[in-house]
Amino acid sequence: MNLLKAAYKVLSRLEGLGIALVLLVLYTVLIISAPTVFTRPMIYFSFLETVPPALIAALGLTLVITAGEIDLSFPAVVSLSGLALAWGWKTFDPAYSAVIGIVLALAAGAVVGYINGLMVARIGVPSIMATLAANFFWYGISILLAGGRQQTLAGSEENSVHELLVGRPFLGIPLQAFWSLALAVFLWFILNRHKFGESVMFIGDNPNVARVMGVNVEATRIWLFTLHGMIAAFSGIVLTLFIGVFYPNQGNFLLPAMASVFVGGTSIAGGAGSIFGTFFGSYVIGSLEAGVVATTISGYWVQVVEGGVMAAVVILNAATGKADFASLLNRFRHWSTPERANPELLSKDETR
Amino acid sequence: MSNPLPDSTDQYALRMVNIDKHFGLVRALTDINLDVGRNEIVGLIGDNGAGKSTIVKILTGVFPPSSGELYIAGRKVDFRRYNVQSAHAHGIETVYQDKSLGEKQVLWRNFFIGRQITNRFGFIDVKKQKAIANDIMVNTIGFRGRGITVDSKVSQLSGGERQGIAIGRAMHFEADLIILDEPTVALSLKEVAKVINFVHKIKEAGKACIYISHSIPDVYEVCDRFVVLDRGEIGASIPKKEISLKALDEFLLEYAHGRKDKQRS
Ligand SMILES: Nc1ncnc2c1ncn2[C@@H]1O[C@H](COP(=O)(O)OP(=O)(O)OP(=O)(O)O)[C@@H](O)[C@H]1O
Ligand SMILES: [Mg+2]
Numbered sequence: 001m002n003l004l005k006a007a008y009k010v011l012s013r014l015e016g017l018g019i020a021l022v023l024l025v026l027y028t029v030l031i032i033s034a035p036t037v038f039t040r041p042m043i044y045f046s047f048l049e050t051v052p053p054a055l056i057a058a059l060g061l062t063l064v065i066t067a068g069e070i071d072l073s074f075p076a077v078v079s080l081s082g083l084a085l086a087w088g089w090k091t092f093d094p095a096y097s098a099v100i101g102i103v104l105a106l107a108a109g110a111v112v113g114y115i116n117g118l119m120v121a122r123i124g125v126p127s128i129m130a131t132l133a134a135n136f137f138w139y140g141i142s143i144l145l146a147g148g149r150q151q152t153l154a155g156s157e158e159n160s161v162h163e164l165l166v167g168r169p170f171l172g173i174p175l176q177a178f179w180s181l182a183l184a185v186f187l188w189f190i191l192n193r194h195k196f197g198e199s200v201m202f203i204g205d206n207p208n209v210a211r212v213m214g215v216n217v218e219a220t221r222i223w224l225f226t227l228h229g230m231i232a233a234f235s236g237i238v239l240t241l242f243i244g245v246f247y248p249n250q251g252n253f254l255l256p257a258m259a260s261v262f263v264g265g266t267s268i269a270g271g272a273g274s275i276f277g278t279f280f281g282s283y284v285i286g287s288l289e290a291g292v293v294a295t296t297i298s299g300y301w302v303q304v305v306e307g308g309v310m311a312a313v314v315i316l317n318a319a320t321g322k323a324d325f326a327s328l329l330n331r332f333r334h335w336s337t338p339e340r341a342n343p344e345l346l347s348k349d350e351t352r
Numbered sequence: 353m354s355n356p357l358p359d360s361t362d363q364y365a366l367r368m369v370n371i372d373k374h375f376g377l378v379r380a381l382t383d384i385n386l387d388v389g390r391n392e393i394v395g396l397i398g399d400n401g402a403g404k405s406t407i408v409k410i411l412t413g414v415f416p417p418s419s420g421e422l423y424i425a426g427r428k429v430d431f432r433r434y435n436v437q438s439a440h441a442h443g444i445e446t447v448y449q450d451k452s453l454g455e456k457q458v459l460w461r462n463f464f465i466g467r468q469i470t471n472r473f474g475f476i477d478v479k480k481q482k483a484i485a486n487d488i489m490v491n492t493i494g495f496r497g498r499g500i501t502v503d504s505k506v507s508q509l510s511g512g513e514r515q516g517i518a519i520g521r522a523m524h525f526e527a528d529l530i531i532l533d534e535p536t537v538a539l540s541l542k543e544v545a546k547v548i549n550f551v552h553k554i555k556e557a558g559k560a561c562i563y564i565s566h567s568i569p570d571v572y573e574v575c576d577r578f579v580v581l582d583r584g585e586i587g588a589s590i591p592k593k594e595i596s597l598k599a600l601d602e603f604l605l606e607y608a609h610g611r612k613d614k615q616r617s
Contacts, residue, residue: 193475195468202465205454212414212451214436214466271456 015188016276018320019264022313023284030291037294048177051286053078053239055180055279058257059187060231062278065261066191067224068204068270069120069127074232076138077112078251081105081236083142086151086246098161105233112138113229117222127225135254143248151246166242176238181279183231188275200224204270260285263313284313362426365390365529365560366411366444371420373406373584380406381584384420388529393551393561395571397604398581404564407581408533411562412446413439425528440467445522449534452518453506460485460502463521484524493520493550512543519550529560536565548574568604572597580607 031038057074064071088101112134119130156162163169166176191197199220202210211217232251240246262268263284264277288309292302366388373381381403388394396404410417416431423429424442446452453462460478463485469477485502489495493516506514515535522530532551536544544567551574554561565571571578572592578600580588587607595603 189475193478195470195474195476198461198465198468198476201457201461202454205456206451208451209454210465212412212436212446212448214440271454 015274016264016278016280018316019277019280019284019313022263023280023287026284026287026291026309030287030295034291034294034296038291043290043294045172045174047283047287047290049174049242050290051283052174052176052180053235053242054253054257054260054286055282056183056235056238057232057251057253058260058278058282059180059184059275060228061257062261062264062266062273062275063187063191063197063200064127064224064228065266065268066204066270066273067200067221068207069221069224071113071116071127071131071225071228071232072254073112073116073131073134073138074228074235074257075251075254076135076142077109077229077232078236078239078253079142079248080108080112080138081233082240082246082250083146083151083248084108084233085237085240086153087145089153089156090151094155094159098159102161102237105237106230109229109231109233109236110226111229113226113232114222116229117225120225121218121221139248146246146248148248150248153240153244153246156241156244162241165238174242176242179238183234184275184279191273191275196220196223201271201273204272206271256285257282259310262317263310265317267317285310362423363390364388364423365392365425367423368407368411369421369423371407371410371417371422373403373410373417379584381410381417384584384586386579386586388560388562389576390528390560391555391558392577393555393563393575395575395578396562396564396581397566397568397571397578398587399583399608401583402581403584404581405533406584408446408531408562408564411439411529411531412436412444436466440525443526443528444531445525445527445529446531446533447515447518447522447535449537453514455507456505458503458505459489459500459517462506462517463488463502463524467525488520488524489517492523493517510543511539512546515539515543515547516550519547519554523554523557523559527559529562530554531562531564533564534566535563536567536570544570568601569597572600580604582607 027038037043057078061071061074082105084104084107085101088104089097091097092100116127116131116134119125119134120127153159153162164175165179166174168174189197191200199210199215199217202213202215203217203220207217236251239250243250260281261278262281264274264279264281266273266277285306288306289302292305293299297305364387366386368384368386371381371384371386372379384403384407386394386407396407398404409415411422413435416434421428422431422434424444427442429442454465457465460482464476464481469480469484471477482502489500489502495513495516500509500513506517509517518535519530519532532547536547539547548570551561551563555574561574563571563575576592578588578590578592578595579586580590588603590600590603
């Protein structure tokens with residue numbers, strides 16, 4: 001038991017390990033149930049192509065949720081930034097149109113995020129309301145400007161920026177998989193090693209404590225929403241380049257991205273966040289649908305299975321969250337009397 | 353009011369002169385004049401809503417007063433440029449009842465939040481922070497055993513231990529003035545004793561302190577002087593040597609009654 005405990009302690013320090021194991025189990029199950037598809041590398045390469053856009057947005061969302069806020073407006077940013085890229089692409093000289101398009105897209109994301117931040121931090125609108133409204137508004141603007149039509153990025157295949165962001169120069173590995181991993185590493189350092197990230201955690205924990213301890217709560221919130229706006233724009237850039245076409249509704253992965261964050265172990269309560277949990281969580285969520293379809297289970301079952309897996313993982317997260325083995329066992333022993341199983345439930349209610 | 357020359361040998365750690373504070377129509381503080389000596393422990397006493405925490409927040413740069421002046425170690429404070437960071441820089445540290453520590457955060461982060469040791473890109477020197485945090489816990493606060501380390505989360509600590517962390521942090525950052533705003537609420541007698549002990553350490557270290565509590569015996573034990581705040585105004589200032597605990601108790605009781613009589617008439 002002591003050895004188990006020690007091992008658990010070491011392992012629990014590896015961020016996202018739990019959900020990485022879930023991913024492994026998922027692939028094992030899929031290999032067994034759909035061997036024709038899942039024993040070939042092709043399907044995995046396709047995941048490395050299709051998962052990164054939602055993964056990128058979910059990484060930023062992890063920071064926002066760690067700060068005790070939510071951002072429902074990133075789908076609109078993914079759309080708007082794709083449009084900005086497409087517009088820059090067709091308007092300017094091909095020699096630098098891609099770069100201009102990307103700068104425009106990031107700027108659009110930053111503006112939307114900054115306005116979100118102002119609404120939340122300066123005016124005090126709860127972020128769920130502010131960003132819900134923002135999502136409708138900016139998505140509407142995007143459809144309006146695009147005339148409701150898709151736009152093709154002409155000649156994107158030969159473009160060097162396209163190659164750099166979503167090409168496959170080594171072993172056929174799509175570069176967006178690499179860039180999203182790089183972003184995850186970068187954001188891990190921001191959250192866990194930079195004072196901005198520490199401010200984010202303390203604000204999510206208790207904004208009053210953060211304030212009296214000298215954290216600039218308002219500025220941090222505004223920066224955070226701006227940052228997430230830019231990250232969502234990056235997601236839109238990658239997506240639009242990869243497909244080669246801008247679709248107005250291309251960012252419709254709000255719920256999968258949120259599911260990735262929660263499945264990865266970040267709690268809606270704020271105060272702590274798991275970047276690599278979200279990283280692996282995104283692959284779990286992104287592989288589930290394709291995986292379940294490939295097992296030739298009737299199509300009607302797909303969502304049921306997906307929902308079941310998500311629920312199982314978040315239940316597991318809630319049970320193991322802050323706990324060591326002893327208290328975990330305790331919880332299952334007293335499962336019918338939650339206050340005995342989990343004394344923290346009691347003390348939490350008291351402090352509310 | 354003339355601006356005295358900056359004088360670091362000023363006998364006061366702190367001087368509030370004619371401070372007023374309104375929140376909209378609510379008048380929270382009226383004409384507050386309050387001094388705290390260099391090595392003086394001042395007890396701030398008053399009913400709920402008397403304005404004690406409002407005074408603390410002005411001193412610590414959370415918000416400015418509506419009017420009035422503040423001198424820290426003889427230097428006049430420019431409220432346009434005064435915030436929590438500059439209060440820290442002026443050697444003012446605060447311990448609140450429940451707002452001092454991030455519950456879900458590890459202790460070493462709690463010691464340095466708001467003034468991390470970073471490189472010039474803002475990345476935290478975790479190793480150094482942990483080493484210093486450990487030193488404070490062992491040497492300043494005297495945490496031993498109990499399996500509490502700098503990697504423990506605040507939620508694992510008892511109430512008294514939490515206040516110990518907050519006070520230890522204040523002492524480490526070489527505060528000249530430590531403000532404790534109801535640091536013993538909801539603590540057991542044993543935990544209160546720990547906090548009182550920390551306050552004695554502040555006095556021994558030659559620092560100043562403002563101690564706010566509704567428990568008069570606690571205030572009496574640790575403080576050199578008692579300042580009574582009544583609906584935003586200073587009602588009395590009594591040195592400890594001029595009054596016994598019993599007399600102070602009676603005085604406060606009479607004071608409360610007197611107030612009621614005044615209200616009736
Ligand atoms: N941010 C604020 N906005 C409006 N009114 C406020 C604000 N902060 C304090 N007040 C008011 O100022 C008055 C003094 O409040 P304060 O918190 O300073 O009292 P206190 O003496 O600390 O009381 P307690 O013993 O209950 O802590 C109260 O009437 C309170 O309602
Ligand atoms: Mg108060």
